[in-house]
Amino acid sequence: MDLSGVPTPVTQLDIDQRVYDLYDEYCHGQIDRREYLKRAAALATLGIPALAMATSLLPQYAKAQTISFTDPRIKASYVTYPSPGGNGETMRGYLVQPTGAGPFPAVLVIHENRGLNPYIEDVARRAAAAGFLALAPDGLAPLGGYPGNDDDGRTMQAKLDQPKLRIDMLNGAKWLKAHSLSNGKLGVTGFCWGGGTSNFLAATMGADLLAAAPYYGAAAAADSVKNIKAGLLIHFAETDQNINAMWPAYETALKAANVAHEAHFYPGTQHGFHNNSTPRYQEAAAKLSWDRTIEFFKKRLA
Numbered sequence: 106m107d108l109s110g111v112p113t114p115v116t117q118l119d120i121d122q123r124v125y126d127l128y129d130e131y132c133h134g135q136i137d138r139r140e141y142l143k144r145a146a147a148l149a150t151l152g153i154p155a156l157a158m159a160t161s162l163l164p165q166y167a168k169a170q171t172i173s174f175t176d177p178r179i180k181a182s183y184v185t186y187p188s189p190g191g192n193g194e195t196m197r198g199y200l201v202q203p204t205g206a207g208p209f210p211a212v213l214v215i216h217e218n219r220g221l222n223p224y225i226e227d228v229a230r231r232a233a234a235a236g237f238l239a240l241a242p243d244g245l246a247p248l249g250g251y252p253g254n255d256d257d258g259r260t261m262q263a264k265l266d267q268p269k270l271r272i273d274m275l276n277g278a279k280w281l282k283a284h285s286l287s288n289g290k291l292g293v294t295g296f297c298w299g300g301g302t303s304n305f306l307a308a309t310m311g312a313d314l315l316a317a318a319p320y321y322g323a324a325a326a327a328d329s330v331k332n333i334k335a336g337l338l339i340h341f342a343e344t345d346q347n348i349n350a351m352w353p354a355y356e357t358a359l360k361a362a363n364v365a366h367e368a369h370f371y372p373g374t375q376h377g378f379h380n381n382s383t384p385r386y387q388e389a390a391a392k393l394s395w396d397r398t399i400e401f402f403k404k405r406l407a
Contacts, residue, residue, distance in 0.1 A: 122344070138256050169224040169382040172234050178204055179233040184240075186280040191273035192265050193247030198240050198277055199226050201233035208288040209238040210406035211281045215274055215295030215302050217380075219258035220244060220251035224382050225296070232294075235399045237406075238286050242277040244270050262298075274302050275309060282313065290406040292316035292335075294398060296379060300340075300348075307335045316405035318398045321348050321376050324355035330362050337366040338401045340394045345376040367401075369394065 130136045136144070174181045181201040188196040199221060203209055212232045216225040221243035232239035245251050248261050262270070282291040291314055295303040300322020307317040308329035318338040325333065337359070341349055352368070359366045371378060371390035378387040379394060 166223040166382050169222075169227050169380075171227055171381070172230040174230065176230065176234065179230055180204060181230060181233070186277060188273045188276040190269065191247075191276055192244075192269045193273075195246075196242055196244075196273050196277060197246035197250060198242040199229055201229045201239045201241075202286055203233050203236050203238070207238065207286040209236065209286055210290045210292070210402065211284065211287040212237040212239050212402060212406075213274070213278045213281055213291070213293040213295075213306075214239055214241040215293065215299030216241065216244065217296050218262050218298040219255045220262060222251055222255060222258065224380055225299075228294075228296075231395070232399075232402075235402075237292075237402060238281070238284065240277055240281040240284075242274055244273055246273075271302055271305055275306060278306055278310065278314070288406075290315055292318070292402045292406050294318040294320070295322060296320045297322060297377065304337075305329075307333045307337060310335075316402055318401055320379055320394070321345050323348065324351040327354065327358055330355070330358040330364065333359070333362065333364045336401070336405050337364060338398060339366065339368040340379075340398075341368065341370045342374040342376045342378050343370055343372050344374065348376065369397070 131138065172179070179201050181199065183197060184200045185195045185197050188194065214225060214229045214232060216222065221241055225241050229239040229241040243250050244265065245258060245261050247265070251258055252261065278291060278293060281287060282289060293303045293306050293314060294317070295301075297320070300319035301324075302322070303317045303319035304322055304325040307314055308325040309332070311332055312334040314335040316338070317335045318340070320340045321342050341352065349370075356368065371387065371394065374387045374390045375385045377383065377385040379391045380386055381388075381391065
């Protein structure tokens, strides 16, 4: 708290790595909220104010908005699209277009492991403000949609048939590519689960996908890498043990298949560093990675 009596915001540098590790387990569904906070509180015996740190890591979505849905550069609406073979006959998504007649290059924006939350909607608006027709599907649509909080969203997403959930994203990509406002040139970006699904789509769609920019996502299956025709721009956090451990084998497979790729590791960052609703956010790395992503899409989807 500063001298004015206003609480000082917790930043990335204020948080013990052990608390980050607990949060990583929690946000990937390995422990629930109760266990997360219980184990964080236990660290207090080591003289660490871990419960306060743990609480600060929970998303504050009021901070996530960088572009308003009323921004004059964009038009946003919720849409539905058919999803044969997915978890439901139809899917719902957030479609954001630049103002103007189009057509526009298209970018699919894929959420984390908890549905279409306000942060991902803002990312879609950022893409549209940069000149792309953006669709952010809500994988939770067959269960009624994102429930308004990440705890329930995470539980809901875990209950879905996971291969069918990826089909729902694939159908979103196909629908977006064929949209009347699309120029037919498609890219994809995604975060955490969405990063892994971006890699999956690159290996599934072949020449129908021109560019993929996954953030801290699981690698594509080794036997599918040969199918990738898109260029890849892959973003990694410095501290992200599970995801980073996949990279050496993935890099070897990409080179063997002659896939155009570029990978960046951002110093001093944690998994989720692009998400500006929690203290894991690292502003410099988030900006640099996003600038790289936009330039990559402009080059590949021109």
